Amino acid sequence: MMAISNIIPLFVAISLLGAFIISIIGKRLKWLPDLMGSLTTLVLLGLSFITMRIVATQGILVYSVGSWKLPIGIVLVLDGLTVFMLITVNLIAFFISIYSISYMNRFTSKWKFYTLFLLMVAGMNGVVVTGDIFNLFVFLEIASVASYALVAFGTERHELEAAFKYTVMSTVGSLFILLGIVFLYSYTSTLNMADMANVLAQKGMSNIVIMVSILFIMGFGLKAALVPFHAWLPDAHPSAPAPISAMLSGVLIKSLGIYTLCRFFYNIIGINSSFSSILMILGTLSMVIGVFLAIGQWDFKRLLAYHSISQIGYVILGIGLGTPLGIIGGLFHLFNHSVFKALLFLNSGAVEYATGTRDLQKMGGLMTKMPITGTTTLIASMSIAGIPPFNGFWSKLIIIIACVQANRLGYAFWAVLASILTLASFMKVMKYAFFGKLRDKWNKVEEVPVFMKFAMIILALICVVGGVLLIPNINEVFLKPASDVLLEGTKYADIVFKGIQ
Amino acid sequence: MSKEHDKGMSLIVKVITRLTVGLILLFGIYIVLHGHVSPGGGFAGGVIIALSFVNLMLAYGKDVALKKISKSAMSFFESTGALLFLSIALLGFTGGYFFLNFISKGEPFRLFSAGIIPLCNIAISLKVGAGLFAIFVVLVLLKFEWEKKE
Amino acid sequence: MIIYLLCLMLFCCGLYCILRKRNIIKIILGIIIAEYAVNLFFILVAYRMGGRSPILSSGVEIVNMVDPLPQALVLTSIVIGLATTALLVALAMRIYEKYGTFDITKIKELKG
Secondary structure, three states: OOHHHOOOHHHHHHHHHHHHHHHHHHHOOHHHHHHHHHHHHHHHHHHHHHHHHHHHHOOEEEEEEOOOOOOOOOOEEEOOHHHHHHHHHHHHHHHHHHHHHHHHHOOOOHHHHHHHHHHHHHHHHHHEEEOHHHHHHHHHHHHHHHHHHHHOOOOOOHHHHHHHHHHHHHHHHHHHHHHOOOOOOHOOOOHHHHHHHHHHHOOOOOHHHHHHHHHHHHHHHHHHHOOOOOOHHHHHHHHOOOOHHHHHHHHHHHHHHHHHHHHHHHHOOOOHHHHHHOOOOOHHHHHHHHHHHHHHHHEEEEEEEHHHHHHHHHHHHHHHHHOOOHHHHHHHHHHHHOOOOOOHHHHHHHHHHOOOOOOOOHHHOOOOOOHHHHHHHHHHHHHHOOOOHHHHHHHHHHHHHHHHOOOOOOHHHHHHHHHHHHHHHHHHHHHHHHOOOOOHHHHOOOOOHHHHHHHHHHHHHHHHHHHHHHHHHHHHHHHHHHHHHOOOHHHHHHHHHHOOO | OOOOHHHOOHHHHHHHHHHHHHHHHHHHHHHOOOOOOOOHHHHHHHHHHHHHHHHHHHHHHHHHHHHHHOOHHHHHHHHHHHHHHHHHHHHHHHHHOOOOOOOOOOOOOOOOOOHHHHHHHHHHHHHHHHHHHHHHHHHHHOHHHHHHOO | HHHHHHHHHHHHHHHHHHHOEEHHHHHHHHHHHHHHHHHHHHHHOOOOOOOEOOOOOOOOOOOOOOOHHHHHHHHHHHHHHHHHHHHHHHHHHHHHHHHHEHHHHOOOOOOO
């Protein structure tokens, strides 16, 4: 009936529709928020698989909102990198919304949780779909403000303190991003990303572009928790309820931080060797400092939060290399980290649901009482430490090979060291939490409800078969279009202009 | 913290408020409806409408203001404004594009012109007005835990 | 040129408030000042020499207007700032309820 590119605005429209319908009638009908949340995320997941097929057959899709032509109107662009991020975000969102059907039963107002959750999903979908800089800023703020409220959801003491620190630091990051957008607008007098790439290619490198790049590295680096902008993450991620920790650590810092860094530095400003070395240095610092700070932790979720910083360093190292193998490794590790970090946070939530504590020194021998949780944690730990044949091994191997091939042996050494230390700290987690002798006070602990089990088992299955994404036939459809978009750099603008009919 | 607001302010303030609060509401509606001809529009008009209710609450106390518009009505208006805006955007699909201006545009500078823009202004003003008044009510009437036990 | 520098100095004043003040309310005021400074800078960028306000009325010819696009963007940015400020104030009130103080040097339970 209509052109196939009409599917693009549905990603934002359906999640907003779900959020506001829950807000009106969710108070009276108790079963509506659960059903609506799971249904909406399932529909979005289905739509993102359809877009994967569309981009594989038709190439890039461009949609102008309200039929205002380029470069005046807002455009929505669907290329390989967008499809990759859409599938990651919606997959994790669907499993988390199923998990939170049982987990959030102990909070009083579940409809508020689902409204904020769907608003956050709408904001993240909007960030990856849009092709206009200020539209990206608006959706970034929608997702961020929803996450500030979600971190403080339980209103206990430490949750409020963590939410306040997170809000202040993230607002300063948004202010830096807005300042960068203002400078870029005054220099190029256009807000469209493709048009801006053309104008910047014509005008060449100048001092304003360098200042804008520094402002964007500061702003988006703060959203992505790169060292030295990481100080909010170890407080904010453990204090949130477990599904929200999984969402924040699994997709929010990637969709808001790493995707936008890639877009700006590869497609608009154009990568050169100094930016690439800055990204690689920041990535290596994150890897090493994250893992050194993580080893001494005894709180389960705080340890996982520090490991998030370290694994994001791997992704930035892979993407900052700039070679085709490095970019594929970085993007694959982004997808893998979403899956196994979300699984680890859901496991810690299951342990907290059953035993009521997060302290590793108080647990012990839970494997006999909670076999499914223990097995999935074992699978996720082997994945993050990089043990074959789980998916973490393949992506870390590709990043290390890419470093060696590009003759940067120092970075490869730090990557291997961080991997060994990650293995050590997860062996500690497994030994203290699941193996060992069962203490007396955990004798009545039983396995978690069925919704939580379902989400954890499916995510663990994806961890096991994740290496299959590297087989050449599947690689062409999923990973290769994403890395091709980054590799062609500022020629992105020509493709977008040709895509307008 | 909430005891002073129960009785309201002095007599002069109450008389002047009774005279002017309707005019403020009317002025807010005027700014919303003429958003496509003169400066203003949804957000500015919504803020002025919210301020008229805040004025009523400051002068008379919370009971009188909450009788005019209750908390559940505020929440309902807020979500209705958002859903109205979203449905106007989705109706643009009938013309073929998301957010298309599909109503006839008329001649410029008249009140009934410019397609969907006045309807969007009304939806935005509902949401912003209800939202701002709800924020004010929640922040002022927050009862601390140690006050609840009195 | 001097106007842009003064605007950026206002932004730095806001940043100084966020970094060095100890009271939570003063930190929130620092965020508000910094946000105003960025919005003001955005509108100043849009000025054209000798331009008039970009509003069409009947019977007036279109000559030499200032740039209207940043004015629409700043309206959006003000709304975003309002939402963030409301959330911060609500968080600050809840923190006072739980901790009993507004001093950030005493609200340091999360460590390590």
